[in-house]
Amino acid sequence: xxxxxxxxxxxxxxxxxxxxxxxxxxxxxxxxxxxxxxxxxxxxxxxxxxxxxxxxxxxxxxxxxxxxxxxxxxxxxxxxxxxxxxxxxxxxxxxxxxxxxxxxxxxxxxxxxxxxxxxxxxxxxxxxxxxxxxxxxxxxxxxxxxxxxxxxxxxxxxxxxxxxxxxxxxxxxxxxxxxxxxxxxxxxxxxxxxxxxxxxxxxxxxxxxxxxxxxxxxxxxxxxxxxxxxxxxxxxxxxxxxxxxxxxxxxxxxxxxxxxxxxxxxxxxxxxxxxxxxxxxxxxxxxxx
Ligand code: ATP
Ligand code: MG
Numbered sequence: 001x002x003x004x005x006x007x008x009x010x011x012x013x014x015x016x017x018x019x020x021x022x023x024x025x026x027x028x029x030x031x032x033x034x035x036x037x038x039x040x041x042x043x044x045x046x047x048x049x050x051x052x053x054x055x056x057x058x059x060x061x062x063x064x065x066x067x068x069x070x071x072x073x074x075x076x077x078x079x080x081x082x083x084x085x086x087x088x089x090x091x092x093x094x095x096x097x098x099x100x101x102x103x104x105x106x107x108x109x110x111x112x113x114x115x116x117x118x119x120x121x122x123x124x125x126x127x128x129x130x131x132x133x134x135x136x137x138x139x140x141x142x143x144x145x146x147x148x149x150x151x152x153x154x155x156x157x158x159x160x161x162x163x164x165x166x167x168x169x170x171x172x173x174x175x176x177x178x179x180x181x182x183x184x185x186x187x188x189x190x191x192x193x194x195x196x197x198x199x200x201x202x203x204x205x206x207x208x209x210x211x212x213x214x215x216x217x218x219x220x221x222x223x224x225x226x227x228x229x230x231x232x233x234x235x236x237x238x239x240x241x242x243x244x245x246x247x248x249x250x251x252x253x254x255x256x257x258x259x260x261x262x263x264x265x266x267x268x269x270x271x272x273x274x275x276x277x278x279x280x281x282x283x284x285x286x287x288x289x
Pocket of ligand 1: 011013054094160181
């Protein structure tokens with residue numbers, strides 16, 4: 001289907017699907033509910049969405065079946081496709097780790113020598129072992145890697161860990177960190193040659209940056225006694241100087257500032273102690289620099 005639209009591949013069903021669609025919607029794209037269709041066009045943009053298995057996305061982008069794709073870095077590096085990583089997207093964060101049963105915990109990396117490790121990421125594991133000069137046998141398993149040690153198939157596993165619940169259920173413990181992953185935007189290496197499509201990608205990335213930085217920030221508003229302005233300004237962790245507004249009540253001021261979202265709870269008591277009242281914290285939808 002060559003209609004000049006930029007073709008973006010996202011995971012059809014899995015851990016990245018919902019967040020990928022949410023990000024695209026926050027970027028202002030009007031995407032109808034896709035139900036079971038393979039391709040859906042955005043109603044208000046020159047963009048087609050392709051819904052695929054995540055394992056296939058790097059290769060499809062490499063071969064130009066899709067122009068760009070959203071996929072985990074783990075899959076990008078495992079597939080070793082010839083593509084460009086254009087932007088980190090801040091969601092789908094997880095770690096690829098080596099884990100072992102309690103009675104077989106390695107104490108140092110050298111203890112991995114001679115061991116058998118089960119994984120669905122043989123390429124990333126091989127690179128890790130080579131980089132550390134280690135000799136271990138890799139057994140490739142496509143799912144439920146965590147049961148391999150109890151089946152006697154492997155001594156250790158190398159798998160995705162986020163909360164550690166799956167490991168605990170299988171009586172395994174984390175040992176070494178192999179790879180940190182998050183969702184990334186990847187693009188076909190030749191996309192630059194297509195000026196029109198490349199411009200659509202640049203526009204999309206600019207929108208994504210705006211959405212991602214807005215998520216990290218919040219809009220803080222409060223009223224303060226006039227004489228505590230200096231102290232309040234010191235407490236507010238803002239890159240720019242806060243906005244100060246006069247109120248009808250001449251003894252008070254209103255102060256507004258954009259702050260890092262995760263700092264709010266660490267400053268709220270100091271703000272109150274300095275006399276701030278009516279403290280409001282609002283979400284920001286977009287931030288353009
Ligand atoms: P598919 O059917 O599309 O092949 P899958 O089962 O291979 O799906 P998922 O389990 O949906 O893949 O994971 C997709 C990606 O999400 C992984 O490649 C990884 O980057 C990320 N991911 C995996 N586990 C987690 C987790 N627990 N928390 C956050 N992100 C994760
Ligand atoms: Mg997969």
